[in-house]
Amino acid sequence: xxxxxxxxxxxxxxxxxxxxxxxxxxxxxxxxxxxxxxxxxxxxxxxxxxxxxxxxxxxxxxxxxxxxxxxxxxxxxxxxxxxxxxxxxxxxxxxxxxxxxxxxxxxxxxxxxxxxxxxxxxxxxxxxxxxxxxxxxxxxxxxxxxxxxxxxxxxxxxxxxxxxxxxxxxxxxxxxxxxxxxxxxxxxxxxxxxxxxxxxxxxxxxxxxxxxxxxxxxxxxxxxxxxxxxxxxxxxxx
Amino acid sequence: xxxxxxxxxxxxxxxxxxxxxxxxxxxxxxxxxxxxxxxxxxxxxxxxxxxxxxxxxxxxxxxxxxxxxxxxxxxxxxxxxxxxxxxxxxxxxxxxxxxxxxxxxxxxxxxxxxxxxxxxxx
Numbered sequence: 261x262x263x264x265x266x267x268x269x270x271x272x273x274x275x276x277x278x279x280x281x282x283x284x285x286x287x288x289x290x291x292x293x294x295x296x297x298x299x300x301x302x303x304x305x306x307x308x309x310x311x312x313x314x315x316x317x318x319x320x321x322x323x324x325x326x327x328x329x330x331x332x333x334x335x336x337x338x339x340x341x342x343x344x345x346x347x348x349x350x351x352x353x354x355x356x357x358x359x360x361x362x363x364x365x366x367x368x369x370x371x372x373x374x375x376x377x378x379x380x381x382x383x384x385x386x387x388x389x390x391x392x393x394x395x396x397x398x399x400x401x402x403x404x405x406x407x408x409x410x411x412x413x414x415x416x417x418x419x420x421x422x423x424x425x426x427x428x429x430x431x432x433x434x435x436x437x438x439x440x441x442x443x444x445x446x447x448x449x450x451x452x453x454x455x456x457x458x459x460x461x462x463x464x465x466x467x468x469x470x471x472x473x474x475x476x477x478x479x480x481x482x483x484x485x486x487x488x489x490x491x492x493x494x495x496x497x498x
Numbered sequence: 499x500x501x502x503x504x505x506x507x508x509x510x511x512x513x514x515x516x517x518x519x520x521x522x523x524x525x526x527x528x529x530x531x532x533x534x535x536x537x538x539x540x541x542x543x544x545x546x547x548x549x550x551x552x553x554x555x556x557x558x559x560x561x562x563x564x565x566x567x568x569x570x571x572x573x574x575x576x577x578x579x580x581x582x583x584x585x586x587x588x589x590x591x592x593x594x595x596x597x598x599x600x601x602x603x604x605x606x607x608x609x610x611x612x613x614x615x616x617x618x619x620x
Contacts, residue, residue: 271620273615273620274615274616274618275618275619275620278620281620288587288590288591288594289594292591292594292595292598293594293597293598294598294604294607295604295607295611298620300619300620326614326619326620328610328611328614328619328620329607329610329611330607330611331604331607331608331611337608337611339611339615393610393613394613395609395613397602397605397606397609398601398602398605402602402606418617418619421610423602423603423606425597425600425602425603427597427599427600427601427602427603428593428596428597428600429596430589430592430593430596431589431593432589432590432592432593433590434590434593434594434597435593435597446597446600446603448597449603449606449607449610451607451610451611451614452614452619453610453613453614453617453619454613454614454616454617454618454619456617457610457613457617485590
């Protein structure tokens with residue numbers, strides 16, 4: 261069965277509260293790639309994730325702040341199982357709107373770009389900054405841009421990352437150019453990981469250490485394509 | 499005209515000027531008609547599903563009494579939007595195909611997937 265956006269699949273997880281995964285990447289992506297964007301569906305949510313969570317008709321919660329990219333069936337390392345439910349149009353709209361807010365799209369694409377605030381002492385990964393993360397890939401640590409808001413990163417102990425690459429040459433909104441056209445952001449790979457997987461010490465930081473505001477706007481536009489959030493952005497007035 | 503040495507030459511010059519003026523007039527008229535035509539009116543054969551939609555606008559989500567002109571205008575705009583979207587989607591698919599060959603992509607996804615599981619994100 262094809263992987264379809266808006267369906268909930270069984271999800272093999274270490275967390276007993278996680279019961280499934282809502283497929284959220286667009287269906288062109290889902291039909292062509294070996295991994296898909298997934299919003300975990302849980303029995304309960306923490307207070308800090310309530311603003312970015314949607315209660316479904318089943319009573320479960322779609323937690324957009326925990327968005328991940330997971331290997332898709334029939335990949336041998338997939339954690340996704342069979343389809344368990346299909347969201348109603350209204351449920352999907354509410355999930356899209358919550359993800360849109362989580363990814364700061366109204367702030368970035370609205371009139372007069374604003375930057376998410378920094379809270380307290382910075383002991384967490386910052387939105388818009390570039391970090392290396394564990395584990396090394398093919399012998400080297402990769403660079404990732406933090407796209408989750410700072411209050412989330414501070415409260416949840418996790419952050420959502422987007423990898424940068426210089427391998428993709430073809431121009432596409434799904435892989436926006438950033439860092440002065442030196443790299444592209446892989447928006448479809450957005451994954452939330454614990455802060456402990458992110459190397460935050462100054463000596464471990466790559467150069468450049470941060471993106472520009474224009475880079476983050478480009479990444480937001482990338483999400484509109486990869487996660488099919490154009491309608492949500494329109495609903496948000498941007 | 500008075501500087502022309504012979505009647506024949508004068509006649510030729512008159513003819514030339516007349517032709518030039520005619521060309522200019524024709525050009526202006528043609529330009530105007532082309533612009534109007536592209537912007538608002540063209541004559542094209544209407545067949546198949548489109549002809550059916552003109553007879554039954556309600557089948558494409560328009561009110562039953564929608565005029566043929568409005569139905570055709572709507573169908574044309576939807577068609578153009580679809581063609582443009584197709585072009586964008588082809589470009590997007592081409593980018594996905596190139597990205598799928600990024601040697602780090604799959605390894606990165608799998609590594610972060612396991613980091614998320616180990617960190618109880620999911």
